[in-house]
Amino acid sequence: MTVTIVGAQLGDEGKGGIVDVYGDAADVVVRYQGGDNAGHTVVHEGEEYKLSLVPSGAVRGKTGVLGNGCVVNPTTLFDELDTLRERGLDPDVRVAERAHVIMPYHRVLDGIEEDAKDDLAAGTTGRGIGPTYEDKAGRRGVRVGDLLDPDVLRDRLEYAVPHKRSLVENFGADPDADRFEGAFDVDELFEEYRALGERLADEEMTVDAGAFLQSHLDRDENVMFEGAQGTSIDIDHGIYPYVTSSNPTAGAAAVGSGVGPTVVGQGEVVGIVKGYLSRVGTGPLPTELGHVEGQTPPEGGDTSETGQALATYIRDEGGEYGTVTGRPRRVGWLDIPMLRHAARVNGFTGLAVNHVDVLAGLDEVKVGHSYTLDGEETTTMPATTEKWGRCEANLRTFDGWPEFDAEQVAQEGYDALPENARTYLEYVSDELDVPIYCVGVGPGREQTVVVEDVWT
Ligand code: GDP
Ligand code: IMO
Ligand code: MG
Numbered sequence: 171m172t173v174t175i176v177g178a179q180l181g182d183e184g185k186g187g188i189v190d191v192y193g194d195a196a197d198v199v200v201r202y203q204g205g206d207n208a209g210h211t212v213v214h215e216g217e218e219y220k221l222s223l224v225p226s227g228a229v230r231g232k233t234g235v236l237g238n239g240c241v242v243n244p245t246t247l248f249d250e251l252d253t254l255r256e257r258g259l260d261p262d263v264r265v266a267e268r269a270h271v272i273m274p275y276h277r278v279l280d281g282i283e284e285d286a287k288d289d290l291a292a293g294t295t296g297r298g299i300g301p302t303y304e305d306k307a308g309r310r311g312v313r314v315g316d317l318l319d320p321d322v323l324r325d326r327l328e329y330a331v332p333h334k335r336s337l338v339e340n341f342g343a344d345p346d347a348d349r350f351e352g353a354f355d356v357d358e359l360f361e362e363y364r365a366l367g368e369r370l371a372d373e374e375m376t377v378d379a380g381a382f383l384q385s386h387l388d389r390d391e392n393v394m395f396e397g398a399q400g401t402s403i404d405i406d407h408g409i410y411p412y413v414t415s416s417n418p419t420a421g422a423a424a425v426g427s428g429v430g431p432t433v434v435g436q437g438e439v440v441g442i443v444k445g446y447l448s449r450v451g452t453g454p455l456p457t458e459l460g461h462v463e464g465q466t467p468p469e470g471g472d473t474s475e476t477g478q479a480l481a482t483y484i485r486d487e488g489g490e491y492g493t494v495t496g497r498p499r500r501v502g503w504l505d506i507p508m509l510r511h512a513a514r515v516n517g518f519t520g521l522a523v524n525h526v527d528v529l530a531g532l533d534e535v536k537v538g539h540s541y542t543l544d545g546e547e548t549t550t551m552p553a554t555t556e557k558w559g560r561c562e563a564n565l566r567t568f569d570g571w572p573e574f575d576a577e578q579v580a581q582e583g584y585d586a587l588p589e590n591a592r593t594y595l596e597y598v599s600d601e602l603d604v605p606i607y608c609v610g611v612g613p614g615r616e617q618t619v620v621v622e623d624v625w626t
Contacts, residue, residue, distance in 0.1 A: 171392055171393075171436065171437050171438075171625065172387075172392070172393045172394070172395060172423075172429075172433060172434055172436070172437030172438075173192060173196070173392070173393075173394045173395070173437055173438045173439075173440060173624045173625065174394075174395040174397065174420050174423045174434055174437060174438070174439045174440065175188055175189055175192075175394065175395065175396050175397055175440050175442060176397040176400075176401065176418060176419060176420050176423075176439060176440070176441055176442065176512075176516050176518075177397055177398075177399055177400025177401060177418055177441075177442050178400060178401055178441040178442055178443045178508075178509055178512040178513075178516070178518070178521075179400045179401065179402055179443065179444060179447060179448075179505070179508060179509070179512070180400050180402045180403055180447065180448065180449045180450075180451075181208075181398075181399045181400040181403055181414075181418075181449075181450070182209070182400075182444070182448055182450070182492075182499065183400060183442040183443060183444040183524060184211075184442055184444060184522070184524035184525065184610055184613075185210055185226075185396065185397060185398070185442045186210025186211045186212050186221060186226040186396075187211060187212060187213065187524065187610060187613060187614075187615070187618070188440065188442055188522045188524075188608065188610075188618075189210070189212075189225070189226040189227060189394060189396050190212040190214065190226055190227075190229055190230065190615055191522075191608060191615055191618045191620065192394065192440075192624050192625070193226065193227045193229075193230045193232060193394065194230060195392055195625040196227055196230075196232055196392045196393065196394040197232065197233065197386055197391035197392050197393065198227075198232065198233045198234070198235060198383065198386050198391065198392075198393045198394070199225040199226060199227030199228075199232050199233070199234050199235070199393075199394045199396055200225065200234070200235040200236075200237050200379075200383065200393060200394065200395050200396065200423075200427050201223070201225050201234070201235070201236050201237060201240050201395075201396050201398060202237040202239045202240065202395055202396075202397070202422055202423045202425075202426030202427045203237075203239040203240060203397070203398060203399075203416035203417055203418055203422050203426045204240060204241070204299065204398035204399055204414065204416050204418065205222075205223060205240055205241040205242060205243060205272060205297060205298075205299055205302070206222040206223045206243050206246045206247075206250075206272075206295075206297050207222075207294070207295040207297045207299045207398070207399070207414060208221075208222055208223070208398035208399065209221070209222055209492070210222075210226050210396070210398070211613065212226050212229045212615075213613040213614040213615070214229055214614065214615050215614075216614075217257075218613075219254070219257075219259075221250070222246065222250060223236065223240075223242065223243070223246060223247045223250055224247070224250050224251065224254060224261055224263055225263070225396050226396055227394065227396070228254060228259060228261040228262075228263070229259065231259075231260065231262075233262045233263075233264065234261065234262065234263040234264070235263070235264045235265075235266070235377070235379055235382065235383065235427070236263065236264070236265045236266060236269055236379075237266050237269065237379045237426045237427035237428065238266040238267075238268035238269050238379050238380075238426060238427065238428055239269070239416065239417075239422055239425060239426020239427065240266070240269045240270075240426065241269065241270045241271070241272050241298075241299055241302040241303060241306075241416075242265055242269050242270070242271055242272065242314060243271070243272040243277075243297065243298070244271065244314075244317070244363075244366040244367075244369075244370065245366065246297075247263070247265070248366075248369065251263065263375060264375055264376070264377040264379070264382060265314050265370065265375050265376055265377070266314060266376075266377060266378070266379035266427075266428070267313065267314050267315030267318075267376050267377065267378060267379075268313055268314070268315065268378075268379065268428075269313065269314045269379075270302050270303070270305070270306045270311045270312065270313055270314075271302070271311070271312045271313065271314060271316070271317065271363070272297065272298040272299070272302045273298070273302070273312060273330075273353075273359065273363070274350075274351070274352070274353035274359065275301075275330075275331070275334040275338075275353045275354055275359075276298030276299075276301040276302045276305070277296065277297060277298035277301075277353075278298075278338070278350055278353050278354075279298070279301040279334065279337060279338070280294055280296050280297065280298045280299070280300060280301050281296055282338065282341050282343065283300070283301070283341075284296070286341060290411055291452060292411060292412045292413060292414075292451055292452060292453070293412075293450065293451035293452045293464075293465060293497075294414075294451075299414060299415055299416070300414075300415040302415075303415040303416060304415070305330065310326075310329055310330045310333060311326075311330075312326045312327070312330065312363070314370065314376055315376065316367075317363055317364065317366055317367030317370060318367045318368075318370065318371050318376065319367075320360075320364050320367075323360060323363060323364060323367065324356075324360055327356045327359055327360055327363075328356055331354055331355075331356050331359065334354055335354050338350075338354065378428070379427055379428045380427065380428020380429055381428070383427060383428065383429050384428075384429065387429070387433065392625060393429075395423040395427065395434065397418045397419075397420070397422075397423070398418060399414045399416070399418040400418055400442075400512075401418060401419055401508075401511070401512040401515055401516060402508055402511075402512070402551075403418070403451070404416075404417050404418050404419050404515075405417060406419075407419055407511070407515045409453050409454070409555045409558060410555055411555070412451060412452050412453030412555065419515050419516050420434065420439045420515075420516040420517060421434075421516075435517075438519045438520060438607075438624045439516055439517055439518050439519050439520075440518065440519070440520045440521065440522055440607055440624060441509075441512060441513065441516060441518035441520070441521050441522070441602075441604065442521075442522050442524065443504075443509060443521055443522065443523045443524065443598070444504075444523075444524050444525050445504060445523055445524060445525040445526050445528065445529050445594075446484055446488075446501060446502065446503055446504055446525065446528070446529060447500075447501060447502040447503065447504060447505055447508075448488070448490050448499040448500065448501050448502075449465070449499060449500040449501075449502075450465070450492045450497050450499050450500070451465060452465055452467070453467070453555060453559075454467060454470060454555065454558050454559035454561075455470060455471070455500060455502055455505075456502075456505065456538060456541060456558070456561045456562065456563040457502035457503040457504070457505045457536075457537075457538040457563045457565075458470055458471040458472065458481075458500055458501070458502040459471065459472050459477045459478075459480045459481040459484065459501055459502050459503065460472065460473065460477055460478045460480070460481025460482065460485075460500075460501065461473050461478075461481075462498055462499075462500045465497075465500055466500055467559070471500075471502075480532075481501050481502075483532075484501045484528060484529075485498060485499065485501050487528045487531075488501070488525055488528040502538075503535075503536045503537055503538055503563070503565065504537040504538065504598070505537075505538045505563070506537055506538055506539050506540070506549075506598070506601055507538065507540060507541055507548065507549055507550045507551050507561075508551055509598070509601070509602055510549060510550045510551075510601065510602060511550050511551040513602040513603070513604055514550075518602070518604045519604070519605075520604060520605055520606070520607035520622060520624065521598070521599065521602065521604050521605070521606050521607060522606075522607055522608045522609070522610065523595055523598060523606060523608075523609050523610065524609075524610030525610055526587070526591055526594075526595070526609055526610060526611050527573075527574075527576055527610075527611040527612050527617070529570070529571070529591075529594075530570075530571055530572060530573045530574060530588070530591070531570070531572065531573050532570040533569075533570045534567050534568065534569065534570055535567075535568045535569075535570050535571075535594060536565045536566065536567050536568070537565065537566050537568070537594075537597075537598075538563030538564065538565060539563075539564055539565065539566040539601075540563075540564045541561035541562060541563055541564065542561070542562045542564060543557060543560060543561045543562075544560065547564065548561070568590065568593060568594050568597070569590045569593075570590060571587075571588035571589070571590040571591040571594075572588055574587070574588055574611070576611040576612040576617040577612075577616055577617060579611055579619060580611060580612075580616060580617050580618055580619050580620075583619060583621075584606075584609065584619050584621050586619075587609065587611075587619065595609065605621075605622065606621055606622075607620075607621055607622040607624060608620045608621055608622070609621070
């Protein structure tokens with residue numbers, strides 16, 4: 171069977187941790203979209219692993235697949251594999267031949283375009299994600315399979331590179347400038363990427379992802395789909411244009427891996443929810459507390475003394491600093507209209523609510539229960555980001571809960587959680603009409619209250 175893990179908010183909900191919690195019974199863990207813009211943390215026995223491309227199941231020794239829907243930077247992939255090997259793991263990762271390759275020029279263009287965009291910039295991770303998906307849609311991409319065939323690789327580069335050079339020139343830069351380190355030179359790119367292709371071939375890493383997964387499913391094995399990013403930064407269902415360039419939502423698990431939607435739909439789809447909101451990047455955020463310079467819009471955030479103090483408390487307690495970029499994350503109260511939207515788009519069968527420990531110790535915990543938009547109350551996210559920016563959150567207040575011993579609670583089970591925390595969780599579950607499958611009370615596997623075993 172399959173289990174699909176999807177971020178319900180804006181990324182960094184703790185997806186890596188939940189993949190790890192449920193990963194023991196998985197045989198294969200598959201990423202179906204995104205690339206090394208992801209930063210997924212797994213904490214086990216005090217060891218912390220931050221994974222960008224390698225699926226989180228690697229910590230438990232599971233086979234990982236980067237599906238055709240991913241964009242793969244082979245250099246960062248090999249660096250990550252080498253680092254994990256140095257740390258004593260033995261990751262077995264396969265890469266879809268249909269996945270697109272992030273080339274050096276994509277990273278350069280990501281930076282140039284972000285600078286030029288000004289107010290429309292999403293605050294990208296600078297990994298070249300958007301430009302690579304653009305080339306995929308523009309049918310001028312380089313795919314992983316092309317790296318293994320030198321003639322095809324050269325053909326692809328000879329078509330794509332002049333196109334990229336003229337783009338850079340349009341931005342007023344010289345593609346041959348030293349600072350671009352040969353990113354726009356066909357011969358240099360050809361040599362470097364042909365060698366990366368040889369390494370992929372030598373290590374027998376490339377596969378037809380759909381066929382590979384089907385062979386595992388035919389043996390009644392368990393496949394877990396590990397979504398990256400989150401529903402509200404999905405290119406179709408998120409806060410466009412402050413989004414990533416792929417579909418983190420559950421439907422993409424099929425398209426991005428090469429199995430049918432019925433395969434994904436017959437399994438579980440678990441929405442990963444952070445007990446409050448965090449955001450790295452720009453755009454509106456109706457329940458935002460405090461204000462992060464360079465990310466919060468000029469009028470955004472609760473900048474009262476209490477708002478600022480709560481933001482600092484939550485950011486520090488939750489360690490809300492970007493895994494990939496180290497930037498301070500914007501924080502806010504849980505946004506229920508955002509979650510109602512996510513539950514419908516993804517068809518969640520269960521929820522994992524993380525970071526319940528971070529909120530412990532507050533006198534009151536609030537949620538945005540609904541919005542007021544142009545004088546009317548609304549209970550889900552509007553379809554345009556401009557309307558979302560005009561939404562005012564109608565807050566609902568819950569009594570806080572005290573600090574508790576996370577490992578003891580995780581061992582004893584759900585009923586050992588403080589009563590007010592359970593009231594909060596049950597409110598979320600009722601509003602979304604989706605059961606709680608597990609509750610994160612700390613970063614580690616041993617600090618997760620498992621209510622439901624997803625594999626039975
Ligand atoms: P992902 O991108 O969704 O996998 O999440 P990240 O790894 O980027 O960010 C989540 C952060 O919160 C990591 O540092 C995790 O170790 C940590 N974390 C995950 N679940 C919990 C939890 O329930 N409580 C606390 N305190 N930290 C958590
Ligand atoms: P994980 O998988 C949080 C955000 C960036 C930016 C926007 C576009 O760890 O949850 P991109 O580099 O993808 O073109 O940037 O998306 N973003 C993330 N935010 N978690 C992530 O991944 C993210 N990946 C991208 O901050 O606003
Ligand atoms: Mg992350």
